[in-house]
Amino acid sequence: MLKEFFNQETAPHATNVLVGKLGDILVRAVGKPLDYAINWGRIWSLWPVHLETACCSVEFGAASSPRYDVERFGIIEAFGSLRQCDLIVVMGTITRKMAPRLRMVYDQMPDPKYVIAMGACAITGGLYFDSYNVLPGIDGVLPVDIYVPGCPPRPETLIQGCMLLQEKIKRMKGA
Amino acid sequence: MATQLPPGIRLETVDDRIMTLNVGPQHPGSGHMRLIIKVDGDYIVSCDPDPGYVHRGEEKMAEYRNYIQNIPHLERPVIHDSSNILYPYCLAVEELLGIEVPERAKYIRVIAAELNRCIYILYWLAIYGIFLGHSTMFMWPAGDRELFIDLLEAMSGARVTHAYLVPGGVRNDLPANFEERCLRQVDYLEKRLKEYLAVFYKNPILISRTEGTGILSRTDAIRLGTTGSVLRASGVNFDIRKKEPYDVYENLDFETVVMKEGDSYARSYVPYLEMFESCRIIRDAIRKMPKSGSVRTKLKPNPKGGNDEVYKRVESGRGALGYYIVSNNRPEPYRVKISVGSFRNLICMPYLLKGELLGNMPAVYWSLNYWPVEADR
Numbered sequence: 001m002l003k004e005f006f007n008q009e010t011a012p013h014a015t016n017v018l019v020g021k022l023g024d025i026l027v028r029a030v031g032k033p034l035d036y037a038i039n040w041g042r043i044w045s046l047w048p049v050h051l052e053t054a055c056c057s058v059e060f061g062a063a064s065s066p067r068y069d070v071e072r073f074g075i076i077e078a079f080g081s082l083r084q085c086d087l088i089v090v091m092g093t094i095t096r097k098m099a100p101r102l103r104m105v106y107d108q109m110p111d112p113k114y115v116i117a118m119g120a121c122a123i124t125g126g127l128y129f130d131s132y133n134v135l136p137g138i139d140g141v142l143p144v145d146i147y148v149p150g151c152p153p154r155p156e157t158l159i160q161g162c163m164l165l166q167e168k169i170k171r172m173k174g175a
Numbered sequence: 176m177a178t179q180l181p182p183g184i185r186l187e188t189v190d191d192r193i194m195t196l197n198v199g200p201q202h203p204g205s206g207h208m209r210l211i212i213k214v215d216g217d218y219i220v221s222c223d224p225d226p227g228y229v230h231r232g233e234e235k236m237a238e239y240r241n242y243i244q245n246i247p248h249l250e251r252p253v254i255h256d257s258s259n260i261l262y263p264y265c266l267a268v269e270e271l272l273g274i275e276v277p278e279r280a281k282y283i284r285v286i287a288a289e290l291n292r293c294i295y296i297l298y299w300l301a302i303y304g305i306f307l308g309h310s311t312m313f314m315w316p317a318g319d320r321e322l323f324i325d326l327l328e329a330m331s332g333a334r335v336t337h338a339y340l341v342p343g344g345v346r347n348d349l350p351a352n353f354e355e356r357c358l359r360q361v362d363y364l365e366k367r368l369k370e371y372l373a374v375f376y377k378n379p380i381l382i383s384r385t386e387g388t389g390i391l392s393r394t395d396a397i398r399l400g401t402t403g404s405v406l407r408a409s410g411v412n413f414d415i416r417k418k419e420p421y422d423v424y425e426n427l428d429f430e431t432v433v434m435k436e437g438d439s440y441a442r443s444y445v446p447y448l449e450m451f452e453s454c455r456i457i458r459d460a461i462r463k464m465p466k467s468g469s470v471r472t473k474l475k476p477n478p479k480g481g482n483d484e485v486y487k488r489v490e491s492g493r494g495a496l497g498y499y500i501v502s503n504n505r506p507e508p509y510r511v512k513i514s515v516g517s518f519r520n521l522i523c524m525p526y527l528l529k530g531e532l533l534g535n536m537p538a539v540y541w542s543l544n545y546w547p548v549e550a551d552r
Contacts, residue, residue, distance in 0.1 A: 052200075055251055057207075061298070065313075065314065065318055066317065067321045095228060097228050098207075098228045105201045130236065131235070131236055133230055133231060152336065
């Protein structure tokens with residue numbers, strides 16, 4: 001029976017199923033401390049994707065300047081590959097040309113991933129609610145975790161949004 | 176084989192040596208745009224910029240808002256240079272509606288515009304530094320910029336989107352003790368700029384990456400229609416503040432910065448020298464400004480422009496910035512055309528990048544003083 005169980009031809013994902021079951025048992029046994037440890041690791045190493053979409057990117061730049069310094073909260077403005085990123089800050093207006101690219105970038109990021117909608121344009125379309133080329137908010141494109149209001153939001157507001165996201169991750173299911 | 180292709184479609188021969196790279200929109204070196212770059216080994220064969228990712232239809236939106244309601248969304252394309260992008264709009268609407276601006280308001284406008292130019296250039300310098308891998312040059316200007324933002328925040332109440340300039344003057348008077356505070360910050364900036372020179376502009380790595388790359392000759396600069404610091408770095412003495420002075424620029428003491436080389440180094444050095452001139456203008460304007468008086472001519476509610484058209488332009492941080500407004504006896508403009516410096520300077524990019532090393536692409540690209548959001552409008 002065990003031989004049948006491990007026979008890849010009859011049950012192609014049997015090994016994966018076994019590993020997954022073991023993981024479930026581990027989670028059930030260890031429970032909350034494991035969740036806590038995994039989430040603790042996640043909240044202090046949030047790497048945002050470097051995708052500038054509109055003018056809010058000026059304030060995102062200001063948030064990592066010496067006066068505000070968002071890095072002390074564990075948000076690193078990195079210039080690396082988006083395959084290493086787990087946070088996407090949508091900096092403002094999403095136009096019809098940018099929306100498919102935004103989704104493409106989001107799909108390429110590994111799980112778990114979090115989304116911050118920064119600025120009035122990303123939330124509802126903002127000042128450009130009646131423009132022919134602007135989406136009325138990004139929640140039709142991406143699942144948004146945190147909304148940061150303002151036009152543009154001050155760097156303090158963005159930092160508060162990041163801290164709220166960290167609070168939210170703490171309450172999420174870890175594994 | 177000889178199938179008829181649909182009109183507008185042509186076949187391109189594929190060369191194994193040439194590789195096509197898409198730089199952007201998700202790329203640290205591209206900003207809000209895409210560059211389609213063809214490389215042969217490490218050398219760029221051709222470059223095709225693809226802007227338009229932030230096209231928000233500002234010009235169309237301006238057609239169904241009246242002259243005052245247009246102010247907030249017209250400053251959004253360059254929120255870190257918002258006084259300069261509103262300046263030509265205010266000048267044009269004033270001419271259209273026949274409004275006189277008080278003398279004190281003209282000086283306050285010049286001070287706001289020059290402070291904003293410093294904010295813009297410092298932000299641009301920070302971005303230029305970080306894309307050349309010089310982290311100190313991101314931190315220093317980004318930190319010094321906040322002091323000027325504080326000044327404009329005290330003047331207008333908002334951090335970056337001031338909406339401070341309005342048709343008929345400025346929105347409110349200067350705060351108490353503004354003059355001393357402003358002069359102190361200007362002195363501080365001039366002291367810091369000398370340190371920038373030692374750390375950044377005399378850095379041998381920067382010089383090796385920018386000197387002699389992306390050379391734009393004087394004739395090409397004129398032929399391609401570039402403006403602003405790109406034009407002045409190629410040896411053309413053209414500054415709208417000098418050639419077509421608006422408001423009180425003719426009374427103020429400053430010089431146009433011109434360099435002859437036309438390479439990336441000169442293009443990045445001209446804005447740096449312009450900050451010294453901005454400091455001179457601010458000092459002079461504070462000295463010559465009337466100490467009291469009205470700062471705003473009140474408009475009637477829903478003012479109507481005549482059956483007329485105006486074109487006004489100013490020198491912004493990126494070059495000539497003009498507004499062409501057509502009016503047809505209604506409270507809303509019939510047509511607003513914004514002519515921006517960024518888009519004009521983008522045109523010369525394919526010429527500059529041909530034959531360059533791929534690694535020098537950010538150095539050439541950001542030296543063009545290009546801000547994609549403004550170019551797309």
